[in-house]
Amino acid sequence: MKYKAVRGMDDILPEDAQIWQWLEKTARTELEFYGYKEIRTPILEETGIFVRGIGETTDIVTKEMYTFNDKRERSLALRPEGTAPIVRAYIEHALYNVSPECRLYYIGPMFRSERPQKGRSRQFHQIGVEVLGTNSPYADAEIIRQVNSLLKLFGLQNFTIKVNSLGCKTDKAAFAESFKKYLSDKKARICDTCRDRMKKNVLRVLDCKNESCAEIARQAPDIADNLCGTCKDHIAKVKNALKGVKLEEAKNLVRGLDYYTGTVFEITHPSLGAQDAIGAGGRYDNLVKDLGGPDTGAVGYALGMERIIIALKKEIPGSDCAKVVYIATLGDAAKIRGIQIAEKLRKSESFADIIVLTDVKEASLKSQMRTADKNNARAVIILGENELREGRLTIRNMVKKTEESVEENKLFEILKNALEG
Ligand SMILES: [Zn+2]
Ligand SMILES: [Zn+2]
Structure with a gap:
């Protein structure tokens, strides 16, 4: 019997974990600069939180949520999003x-x-932010400015932030009514799902x-x-603060969640195809109540890490x-020396962001060079x-394909040049 991962739930393998860790580290550092503190809520919650919070007619609740009854017949759900559990924790621990704020x-x-x-797994990962306890447009502006800065810090340029209220x-209720009226003579041209949505969540x-x-x-x-x-x-102030x-x-x-009111936004990127959102957010002033x-406003966003x-x-x-x-080392004496050099490099402050690998297979020089190549080494000693x-x-510069022989005491200097060049 050979087992496979559950469909839509992917392993993050070591070669990919590096970029995940880097994203997480960059996000943590940046968000903490803005005064945000981390909250970790459980993966399982009572189903009611999401039915009540996201809305019982939304796709997430009706079709997409993983729910099951535990041994005591309580209905539990694997969290489909992060906001409702955080609001639950905010109330439970009276964080207000x-x-x-x-x-x-x-x-x-x-x-x-x-x-x-593509970009849509059944277990997916989010980086999210919530500001609870304020109705102010300046909170909306802060998180939009901050997500813009975070995405640029990740190295992205070609994203678009779309905003609406x-x-x-x-x-919202008044618009739903007039929109329903607008659709009433177009029922024949909309899809079955939308005809159903007209009744439940227009x-x-x-x-x-x-x-x-879409045309309608x-x-x-x-x-x-x-x-x-x-x-x-409110929305005019948000835009003004985002000059x-x-x-x-x-x-x-x-946005497909019932709890949004006021400002909503979506961040899209052309690499994703038709489903092009890499993140989204908005204000949810009624959810806490x-x-x-207490009756207090809140605003937040989430970014999809896979996307x-x-x-x-x-x-x-x-x-x-x-x-x-x-x-790369040959012979026992060289191996011992190699380990010492590796330790020195790892501890050196001038090489804060490097990874040092040594041979642990007693392989031939040729085979060690292949290993170095597979690990995308910039330089081989x-x-x-x-x-x-x-x-x-x-020192072999793997990018420029050059090699030079150096005295051991010049190693740091020449290696630094090789890594920066
Ligand atoms: Zn439709
Ligand atoms: Zn209003």
Whole structure:
């Protein structure tokens, strides 16, 4: 019997783990600069949190959530997203008493039973941010500015931030009514799913990828025209505070979760194809109260890590995060010397971001060079009996394909040049 990983749940193998760790480390450092603190909630929650929070007619809850009954017949769910569990924790531990506005971030796996495709796995990973305890447009502006900065720090340039406002609960309900009216004589031209959505959650028609539905959505009345004075003022302030950040107005961008009100945004990247979002977020001013907490506003976003990695590989092909130095040695004495040099390099402050590999197979020089190549080594230090006797080393620059013999005490200097060049 040969076992395989569950479909849509992928192993992250060592060669890929490097980029994952780098993304996580970069995100943590940047978010902590902004004053965000990490929160880690369990992967399993009571199903009700998501039904109540995300909305019982959403695709996530009706089709995609992994739920099961435990031995005591409680319905539990693998979390399909991070916001509802964080709101649950915020209320359960009365975090609103700790600080009037609570800046949190999370990094971890989420689960949705969708058809696996490019950038869409059943276990996927998100980096997310929530600011709870404020209704202010300046919180929306802060997280959008901050996600823009984080994506650039990752090395991405070609992304687009699309922004819209859904308005408050009242505006949203009024728009749903007028949109339903608009659709009433077009029922024959929309898909079956959308005909069903018209009854349960009409705004979701705006998200439909079906070409005929999309065309009808493009001609639809504009949500922005339906906003009340307060909501118009709010989104205007958000945009004003984001001067200098490239934004695109996205008429009728709604997002597939019921809890959003007011500002919503989506970040897209051309490398992803039709489903081109690498992240999304928005304001959810009713969720804390709906889940039993105080009446307070909140805003947040989540980035899909698998999708960011696809975008990164597209934009920066061959980008590797750490520089590898391989020490190739021949003979026992050279091996011992090689281990000492490796230790010195790893501890040296002038080589903070390098990985040093040594031979652990007692392989031939040729085979060690192949190993160095497979590990994308930038430089190989070669140490044989001759070098050892003369107190010299050979440094091979694997990028430029050049080799030079150097005295051992010049090693650091010449290696540094080889790694930077
Ligand atoms: Zn409003
Ligand atoms: Zn449709």
